[in-house]
Amino acid sequence: MDRKIGNRNYYYFSGVVHIHTTASDGTEGIEKIIATGKEVGLDFMMFADHMTLEHKENGHEGWHGKTLVVIGYEHNDAADKNHYLLFGSPRVYPASLTTREYVAAAAADRVLGILAHPDENRSRMGKYPPYPWTEWSVDGFQGMELWNQMSEWMEKLTPWNKVALAFSPRKSMVGPTERLLKIWDEINLKKRCVGLASVDAHAFPIKVGPLTVSIFPYKVHFKALRTHIILSEPLAEDFETAREQLFDAIRESRVFFSNMRWGAADDFEFYAVNDTGLVITGGTLGLDDRTRLLVKLPRRATLKIIADGQKVIETVADELEYTVTRKGIYRVEAWKKKRGWIFSNHIRIGV
Ligand SMILES: [Zn+2]
Ligand SMILES: [Zn+2]
Incomplete structure:
Protein backbone atom coordinates (compact mmCIF):
# COMPACT_ATOMS: atom_id res chain seq x y z
CA MET A 1 0.00 0.00 0.00
CA ASP A 2 1.42 3.41 -0.88
CA ARG A 3 0.83 6.71 0.87
CA LYS A 4 2.10 10.25 0.73
CA ILE A 5 3.81 11.73 3.78
CA GLY A 6 5.04 15.26 3.26
CA ASN A 7 5.80 15.29 -0.46
CA ARG A 8 7.23 11.79 -0.59
CA ASN A 9 5.66 8.42 -1.32
CA TYR A 10 6.09 5.55 1.07
CA TYR A 11 5.16 1.92 0.62
CA TYR A 12 3.86 -0.16 3.51
CA PHE A 13 4.09 -3.95 3.63
CA SER A 14 2.92 -6.23 6.42
CA GLY A 15 3.95 -9.77 7.15
CA VAL A 16 4.82 -12.32 9.77
CA VAL A 17 8.15 -13.25 11.28
CA HIS A 18 9.30 -16.54 12.82
CA ILE A 19 7.37 -19.45 11.38
CA HIS A 20 8.17 -23.12 12.08
CA THR A 21 7.30 -25.97 9.73
CA THR A 22 7.66 -29.76 9.83
CA ALA A 23 11.34 -29.22 8.97
CA SER A 24 11.70 -28.70 12.75
CA ASP A 25 8.94 -28.64 15.35
CA GLY A 26 6.10 -27.02 13.38
CA THR A 27 3.10 -29.16 12.49
CA GLU A 28 2.48 -28.34 8.82
CA GLY A 29 4.55 -28.51 5.65
CA ILE A 30 5.84 -25.31 4.10
CA GLU A 31 3.66 -25.43 0.96
CA LYS A 32 0.50 -25.55 3.03
CA ILE A 33 1.66 -22.73 5.30
CA ILE A 34 2.60 -20.54 2.33
CA ALA A 35 -0.85 -21.19 0.83
CA THR A 36 -2.42 -20.01 4.09
CA GLY A 37 -0.21 -16.90 4.10
CA LYS A 38 -1.24 -16.08 0.53
CA GLU A 39 -4.89 -16.60 1.37
CA VAL A 40 -4.63 -14.20 4.31
CA GLY A 41 -2.83 -11.67 2.06
CA LEU A 42 0.56 -11.51 3.76
CA ASP A 43 3.10 -9.37 1.90
CA PHE A 44 6.00 -11.32 3.39
CA MET A 45 6.63 -14.45 5.43
CA MET A 46 9.89 -15.08 7.29
CA PHE A 47 10.42 -18.74 8.14
CA ALA A 48 12.84 -19.80 10.88
CA ASP A 49 12.99 -23.52 11.63
CA HIS A 50 15.43 -24.73 14.26
CA MET A 51 18.95 -25.33 12.92
CA THR A 52 18.01 -26.05 9.31
CA LEU A 53 17.87 -24.20 6.00
CA GLU A 54 16.31 -27.21 4.28
CA HIS A 55 13.52 -25.20 2.66
CA LYS A 56 15.96 -22.70 1.23
CA GLU A 57 18.04 -25.51 -0.23
CA ASN A 58 14.85 -26.98 -1.72
CA GLY A 59 14.06 -23.72 -3.50
CA HIS A 60 11.08 -22.49 -1.49
CA GLU A 61 12.50 -19.01 -1.06
CA GLY A 62 11.12 -16.51 -3.55
CA TRP A 63 8.00 -14.74 -4.67
CA HIS A 64 4.89 -16.88 -4.27
CA GLY A 65 2.32 -14.78 -6.08
CA LYS A 66 2.32 -11.49 -4.20
CA THR A 67 3.86 -12.98 -1.07
CA LEU A 68 7.61 -12.73 -0.51
CA VAL A 69 8.87 -15.89 1.20
CA VAL A 70 12.18 -15.64 3.02
CA ILE A 71 13.83 -18.56 4.76
CA GLY A 72 16.19 -18.11 7.67
CA TYR A 73 16.68 -20.31 10.69
CA GLU A 74 16.70 -20.24 14.49
CA HIS A 75 20.02 -20.97 16.20
CA ASN A 76 20.33 -21.96 19.88
CA ASP A 77 23.18 -22.69 22.25
CA ALA A 78 24.08 -26.02 23.86
CA ALA A 79 21.79 -25.32 26.83
CA ASP A 80 18.92 -24.51 24.42
CA LYS A 81 18.94 -20.84 25.42
CA ASN A 82 19.81 -17.67 23.46
CA HIS A 83 17.60 -18.43 20.48
CA TYR A 84 18.71 -16.28 17.58
CA LEU A 85 16.88 -15.75 14.30
CA LEU A 86 19.24 -15.55 11.34
CA PHE A 87 18.08 -14.28 7.96
CA GLY A 88 20.33 -14.30 4.94
CA SER A 89 22.99 -16.60 6.37
CA PRO A 90 24.97 -18.62 3.84
CA ARG A 91 24.73 -21.76 6.01
CA VAL A 92 23.69 -23.16 9.38
CA TYR A 93 26.55 -22.36 11.75
CA PRO A 94 27.95 -25.26 13.80
CA ALA A 95 25.84 -26.23 16.82
CA SER A 96 29.02 -26.34 18.89
CA LEU A 97 29.51 -22.55 18.73
CA THR A 98 28.92 -20.43 21.83
CA THR A 99 26.40 -17.61 21.63
CA ARG A 100 29.20 -15.08 21.32
CA GLU A 101 30.62 -17.10 18.43
CA TYR A 102 27.41 -17.57 16.44
CA VAL A 103 26.41 -13.92 16.84
CA ALA A 104 29.90 -12.91 15.65
CA ALA A 105 29.85 -15.39 12.74
CA ALA A 106 26.51 -14.00 11.59
CA ALA A 107 27.68 -10.39 11.92
CA ALA A 108 30.79 -11.17 9.85
CA ASP A 109 28.54 -12.61 7.12
CA ARG A 110 26.29 -9.50 7.32
CA VAL A 111 23.36 -11.67 8.34
CA LEU A 112 20.25 -10.09 9.84
CA GLY A 113 20.24 -11.35 13.45
CA ILE A 114 17.25 -10.98 15.76
CA LEU A 115 17.06 -12.10 19.40
CA ALA A 116 14.11 -14.48 19.70
CA HIS A 117 11.81 -14.25 22.75
CA PRO A 118 14.67 -12.66 24.76
CA ASP A 119 12.69 -12.18 27.94
CA GLU A 120 10.83 -15.46 28.05
CA ASN A 121 10.01 -15.95 31.63
CA ARG A 122 7.68 -18.65 32.89
CA SER A 123 7.65 -21.24 35.56
CA ARG A 124 4.07 -22.44 35.88
CA MET A 125 4.02 -25.30 33.43
CA GLY A 126 6.98 -27.52 34.20
CA LYS A 127 6.72 -29.24 30.84
CA TYR A 128 7.40 -26.01 28.95
CA PRO A 129 10.61 -24.40 30.24
CA PRO A 130 11.47 -20.84 29.19
CA TYR A 131 14.17 -20.19 26.59
CA PRO A 132 15.38 -16.65 27.37
CA TRP A 133 18.32 -14.66 26.07
CA THR A 134 21.00 -14.68 28.75
CA GLU A 135 24.11 -13.38 26.95
CA TRP A 136 23.38 -9.66 27.16
CA SER A 137 27.06 -8.73 26.99
CA VAL A 138 27.22 -10.03 23.42
CA ASP A 139 27.01 -7.38 20.71
CA GLY A 140 26.47 -7.64 16.97
CA PHE A 141 22.73 -8.37 16.74
CA GLN A 142 20.41 -6.09 14.78
CA GLY A 143 17.15 -6.47 16.65
CA MET A 144 14.89 -8.30 19.01
CA GLU A 145 11.43 -9.72 19.21
CA LEU A 146 9.50 -7.53 21.61
CA TRP A 147 6.28 -9.44 21.34
CA ASN A 148 6.33 -13.17 20.67
CA GLN A 149 2.86 -14.57 20.33
CA MET A 150 3.69 -18.12 21.33
CA SER A 151 5.77 -17.05 24.36
CA GLU A 152 3.09 -14.71 25.60
CA TRP A 153 0.46 -17.41 25.28
CA MET A 154 2.61 -19.91 27.16
CA GLU A 155 3.44 -17.41 29.89
CA LYS A 156 -0.22 -16.92 30.64
CA LEU A 157 -0.97 -20.61 30.64
CA THR A 158 -2.02 -22.26 33.88
CA PRO A 159 -3.59 -25.70 34.38
CA TRP A 160 -6.85 -23.84 35.13
CA ASN A 161 -7.18 -21.59 32.10
CA LYS A 162 -5.84 -24.06 29.54
CA VAL A 163 -9.28 -24.74 28.04
CA ALA A 164 -10.23 -21.08 27.64
CA LEU A 165 -6.83 -20.16 26.22
CA ALA A 166 -6.84 -23.08 23.80
CA PHE A 167 -10.18 -22.12 22.27
CA SER A 168 -9.65 -18.38 21.98
CA PRO A 169 -5.90 -17.92 21.89
CA ARG A 170 -5.85 -14.30 20.72
CA LYS A 171 -7.78 -13.22 23.81
CA SER A 172 -4.77 -13.84 25.97
CA MET A 173 -2.62 -11.31 24.17
CA VAL A 174 -1.68 -8.11 25.97
CA GLY A 175 1.53 -6.69 24.58
CA PRO A 176 5.28 -6.47 25.05
CA THR A 177 6.27 -6.46 28.72
CA GLU A 178 7.38 -3.24 30.42
CA ARG A 179 10.59 -5.00 31.34
CA LEU A 180 11.52 -5.88 27.78
CA LEU A 181 10.53 -2.47 26.41
CA LYS A 182 12.84 -0.91 28.97
CA ILE A 183 15.76 -3.14 27.94
CA TRP A 184 15.06 -2.27 24.32
CA ASP A 185 14.90 1.49 24.96
CA GLU A 186 18.18 1.34 26.88
CA ILE A 187 19.93 -0.51 24.05
CA ASN A 188 18.61 2.06 21.58
CA LEU A 189 20.07 4.88 23.60
CA LYS A 190 23.44 3.37 22.69
CA LYS A 191 22.82 1.96 19.21
CA ARG A 192 20.01 1.24 16.82
CA CYS A 193 18.27 -2.07 17.56
CA VAL A 194 15.04 -2.83 15.73
CA GLY A 195 12.04 -4.12 17.67
CA LEU A 196 9.49 -6.34 16.00
CA ALA A 197 6.68 -8.79 16.65
CA SER A 198 6.83 -12.45 15.84
CA VAL A 199 4.33 -15.24 15.71
CA ASP A 200 6.70 -18.14 16.50
CA ALA A 201 4.08 -20.26 14.80
CA HIS A 202 4.13 -24.01 15.36
CA ALA A 203 0.40 -24.85 15.58
CA PHE A 204 1.14 -27.25 18.42
CA PRO A 205 -1.63 -29.65 19.31
CA ILE A 206 -2.49 -29.77 23.01
CA LYS A 207 -4.73 -32.14 24.92
CA VAL A 208 -7.76 -30.49 26.45
CA GLY A 209 -9.70 -33.22 28.24
CA PRO A 210 -10.73 -35.73 25.58
CA LEU A 211 -9.94 -33.36 22.70
CA THR A 212 -6.77 -32.45 20.90
CA VAL A 213 -6.78 -28.79 19.93
CA SER A 214 -4.31 -27.00 17.70
CA ILE A 215 -3.45 -23.85 19.60
CA PHE A 216 -2.89 -21.01 17.22
CA PRO A 217 -3.51 -22.65 13.87
CA TYR A 218 -1.27 -20.90 11.34
CA LYS A 219 -4.21 -18.89 10.00
CA VAL A 220 -5.01 -17.47 13.45
CA HIS A 221 -1.38 -16.51 13.89
CA PHE A 222 -1.35 -14.73 10.54
CA LYS A 223 -4.29 -12.56 11.61
CA ALA A 224 -2.68 -11.46 14.83
CA LEU A 225 0.86 -10.18 15.30
CA ARG A 226 2.05 -8.40 12.19
CA THR A 227 5.35 -6.72 11.52
CA HIS A 228 5.06 -3.78 9.10
CA ILE A 229 7.90 -2.34 7.06
CA ILE A 230 8.10 1.00 5.26
CA LEU A 231 9.98 1.49 1.99
CA SER A 232 10.52 4.48 -0.24
CA GLU A 233 9.86 2.40 -3.35
CA PRO A 234 7.74 -0.73 -4.00
CA LEU A 235 9.25 -4.17 -3.41
CA ALA A 236 11.17 -5.24 -6.52
CA GLU A 237 9.97 -8.01 -8.78
CA ASP A 238 13.43 -9.52 -8.58
CA PHE A 239 13.45 -11.72 -5.48
CA GLU A 240 17.00 -11.06 -4.30
CA THR A 241 16.48 -7.31 -4.56
CA ALA A 242 13.15 -7.51 -2.72
CA ARG A 243 14.71 -9.59 0.05
CA GLU A 244 17.44 -6.96 0.51
CA GLN A 245 14.79 -4.23 0.66
CA LEU A 246 13.01 -6.18 3.41
CA PHE A 247 16.24 -6.76 5.36
CA ASP A 248 17.36 -3.13 4.99
CA ALA A 249 14.00 -1.84 6.25
CA ILE A 250 14.32 -4.09 9.29
CA ARG A 251 17.97 -3.17 9.92
CA GLU A 252 17.13 0.52 9.69
CA SER A 253 14.10 0.22 12.04
CA ARG A 254 11.64 1.36 9.36
CA VAL A 255 9.30 -0.95 11.22
CA PHE A 256 6.20 -0.94 13.38
CA PHE A 257 4.19 -3.88 14.64
CA SER A 258 0.59 -4.49 15.53
CA ASN A 259 -1.97 -6.92 16.83
CA MET A 260 -4.46 -7.21 14.00
CA ARG A 261 -7.05 -8.49 16.45
CA TRP A 262 -7.75 -4.81 17.28
CA GLY A 263 -7.89 -3.67 13.66
CA ALA A 264 -5.62 -3.44 10.63
CA LEU A 278 10.88 14.95 7.51
CA VAL A 279 11.73 11.47 8.76
CA ILE A 280 9.64 8.36 9.37
CA THR A 281 10.14 5.73 12.08
CA GLY A 282 13.77 4.64 12.15
CA GLY A 283 14.98 8.05 10.98
CA THR A 284 17.14 10.76 12.53
CA LEU A 285 16.37 14.48 12.51
CA GLY A 286 18.10 17.46 14.10
CA LEU A 287 16.36 19.44 16.82
CA ASP A 288 15.17 22.95 16.05
CA ASP A 289 12.40 25.00 17.65
CA ARG A 290 9.82 23.80 15.12
CA THR A 291 10.41 20.07 15.52
CA ARG A 292 7.17 18.12 15.84
CA LEU A 293 6.16 14.48 15.98
CA LEU A 294 3.00 13.57 14.11
CA VAL A 295 1.01 10.45 14.78
CA LYS A 296 -2.06 9.17 12.98
CA LEU A 297 -3.97 6.05 14.01
CA PRO A 298 -6.53 4.12 11.95
CA ARG A 299 -8.98 4.85 14.80
CA ARG A 300 -9.09 6.21 18.31
CA ALA A 301 -7.00 4.51 20.91
CA THR A 302 -4.89 5.33 23.92
CA LEU A 303 -1.81 6.91 22.41
CA LYS A 304 1.48 7.28 24.25
CA ILE A 305 4.74 8.92 23.25
CA ILE A 306 7.79 7.49 24.93
CA ALA A 307 11.04 9.48 25.02
CA ASP A 308 14.26 7.80 26.18
CA GLY A 309 12.13 5.13 27.85
CA GLN A 310 9.87 7.58 29.72
CA LYS A 311 6.26 8.32 28.84
CA VAL A 312 5.95 12.01 27.96
CA ILE A 313 2.31 12.12 26.90
CA GLU A 314 -0.75 9.87 27.05
CA THR A 315 -4.07 10.74 25.45
CA VAL A 316 -7.07 9.10 23.78
CA ALA A 317 -7.10 10.24 20.16
CA ASP A 318 -6.68 9.20 16.56
CA GLU A 319 -4.20 11.98 15.81
CA LEU A 320 -1.54 13.77 17.76
CA GLU A 321 0.97 16.53 17.18
CA TYR A 322 3.71 16.79 19.77
CA THR A 323 6.31 19.52 19.90
CA VAL A 324 9.75 18.20 20.68
CA THR A 325 11.78 20.39 23.01
CA ARG A 326 14.65 18.10 23.87
CA LYS A 327 16.94 15.65 22.15
CA GLY A 328 16.15 11.99 22.53
CA ILE A 329 14.76 8.81 21.00
CA TYR A 330 10.99 8.91 20.53
CA ARG A 331 8.49 6.17 19.86
CA VAL A 332 4.74 5.60 19.93
CA GLU A 333 2.47 3.01 21.52
CA ALA A 334 -1.27 2.65 20.83
CA TRP A 335 -3.45 0.61 23.17
CA LYS A 336 -7.07 -0.47 22.90
CA LYS A 337 -8.20 -0.46 26.49
CA LYS A 338 -5.47 -2.48 28.21
CA ARG A 339 -4.44 -4.36 25.06
CA GLY A 340 -1.43 -3.43 22.97
CA TRP A 341 -2.34 -2.56 19.39
CA ILE A 342 0.43 -0.67 17.54
CA PHE A 343 4.08 -0.07 18.49
CA SER A 344 6.54 1.98 16.47
CA ASN A 345 10.31 1.94 16.42
CA HIS A 346 12.29 5.03 17.44
CA ILE A 347 12.79 8.33 15.70
CA ARG A 348 16.04 9.98 16.82
CA ILE A 349 15.89 13.71 17.40
CA GLY A 350 19.22 15.47 17.71
CA VAL A 351 21.06 12.28 18.71
ZN1 LIG B 1 12.86 -20.22 20.09
ZN1 LIG C 1 10.89 -20.52 17.33
Missing part, protein backbone atom coordinates in the same frame (compact mmCIF):
# COMPACT_ATOMS: atom_id res chain seq x y z
CA ALA A 265 -2.78 -1.02 11.30
CA ASP A 266 -1.97 -0.18 7.69
CA ASP A 267 -3.07 3.44 8.10
CA PHE A 268 -0.70 4.12 10.99
CA GLU A 269 1.65 7.07 10.52
CA PHE A 270 4.46 8.31 12.72
CA TYR A 271 6.96 10.89 11.54
CA ALA A 272 8.96 13.86 12.67
CA VAL A 273 9.16 17.12 10.79
CA ASN A 274 10.89 20.51 11.09
CA ASP A 275 12.42 23.14 8.82
CA THR A 276 15.25 20.83 7.82
CA GLY A 277 13.14 17.86 6.73
